[in-house]
Amino acid sequence: MTVADGLALALWVVVAVLIIYTIRHYVFTLNRVFGRFRQPYVDIGIADWPTVAVFVPAHNEEKVIGGMLEALLAADYPAERFHIVPIDDRSSDGTANIMERYAHEHPGRVRPYYRTEGKPGKAAALRDATSRSGAEIFLVFDADYLPGPNLLRQLVAPFFDPEVGAVMGRVIPHNLNRSLLTRLLDLERAGGYQVDQQARMNMRLIPQYGGTVGGVRRSALLDVGDWDEDSLTEDTDMTFRMVLRGWEVVYQNRSECYEEVPENWPTRIRQIQRWARGHNQCLRRYAWTLLKSPRHLRLAQVIDGLLLLGVFAVAPILLVGWALATALYFMGYPIEQGLLILFAVASYSTLGNFAAFFEVGTAARLDGSRNRIRLLPFLSFGFLVNLLAVSRATLSRRSWRTPGAHGPDWQKTERYRGDNGENGR
């Protein structure tokens, strides 16, 4: 075997990985459009509703925490069955004061929890706060979200199934008119939730608990060993621990909640790099366990789980593919044999493989977002930024080492709401 043959073989492996993810895009999209819909308990109205604690971890969130608490207080859920626990983790701004004011105005309903010691970070904050709650269901929202009045019922409803350990709702950007980036993120989110998550739900694969606009059952949380303080993405970590312990994770497409997406590229890069590092941490932790295929998991779930865990590893694999293709090109590898062309076409999954556009375009069409779909080609630019940002995060040492004694710090996305006069309090 010559060097060129070896490189060509390696490139075939890269192409195979890309084709697997391409097929995944097609399968999920076709299932979402034509498959049988699963949406358990979503319309339940009269029931013996369980007790719920709604946790809102916050660190320097004075711009948005007031709006969040207002929205939760307006929730259509039996008042005697739920309370709100805003968690202040060592904020240096006015977050704690705002929480205190709400607690004073709504005694018993708003019960702030102030952290002044212990590991920083969302997972650690949740671990501390949930351990002090006796509620049956724990819902979690990030401080910048705006839940509608029916959302709590919709998110709690699937827990009537005793096998359900976690529930996830749909996240929709509300600041999408701010820039091209926010519009592109809206398209990406549509593809991720409207198609990916719902198809996983339909196919009984592994819908992902996303850490916000969702919740966990207290008994399930205790069963899997509580929130992991060292996890960089406690949501993905929780998803896989739930699934591996036999709990079902449910996605509710109708349970919409509204978030602020990054309005500038540096913020977006920091966000996706954090996701990549956390996801890769989970890949390292759970891939082997999944491969050993616990008996309660079907083969399709194992495959889906592995592909989900590996999704952020595709970017550096693609970069390796580009390096291999370039090397083969200059070594005179015959283009007519098709490998280079096949790679060039398949690799546009990050720059523009049609399967990815098909998924996003379908999601936007199902959402009825007519005009936004026309921005589809511009997603290539977003994909290019993602490719490089995720590759850098994946190849960094932080992606593969265990957080130190202080655990992962607060990794916050920049907030904008107070800046344009909306919803600040």
Place this chain on the structure above:
Amino acid sequence: MVQLEWTGRRALRALFLSLLGFLAVVSGLPVLGRAWGRLEMWVLARSGLSAAIGWHDIGVGSVLQIRVPYPLLDGPWPSTPHWLIVGGGTAALLLVSFLLPMRFLPARYFLRFVAAVQTVALLYFAFASPPFPYPLPGYIGGLMTIGMAILALVPIALGFGFYIFDHSLPRQILLTVMIVGHLAILLPLQGLVHTVLIHRFSLLVQPTLFFVFGVLAEVLVFVGFYGWAMSWVGSEIPQNVGAGARS
């Protein structure tokens, strides 16, 4: 919940349109090849480049004989002026990528990506000696051949991604015709632009043209039309719904 019903009629229509479109495009390729040849000769004659046209013959069984045209122009091995122009251009691209404001970050990354590919090419030619493995006429012939394959695949890709939706038959046909028509004009012009650039600036620029401005252009044209067509009103999926009705 918004979704579509998978019916035999829908499946048959998608399959039928795909096959019909594929056969129509493939059967039109011999005519298209001749038209491309005439276009290339016309452009070359008016651009001051005295070059003949070569033909790459492709046989589809014994049924179809397709002749793919390409200009018989050589891409020179880089000389000092080529090094100065292309090297300077690469440095300029890199500089511009750093001068652009952060809100143009994707453009900054794209320029750096182009500069990186071009830098690799510069390094290769700094150490390599003739001949280059991909002479210009063969490279353009390959590009045109791949272009014809892409044209034939358009109806197949639309079969999976567009014909299954709720657009009317005339609109489904219209999209196919628009994409195939656009690419049928773009491809020979793209080949000519590549030819002229490589002929003028030497083989130094050929790798960048292949990797960055080759198939990607066709993919983006396809996606551009596709995105537009997906915004067209259909008969089953409600459009421009408000929040909360989208599921």
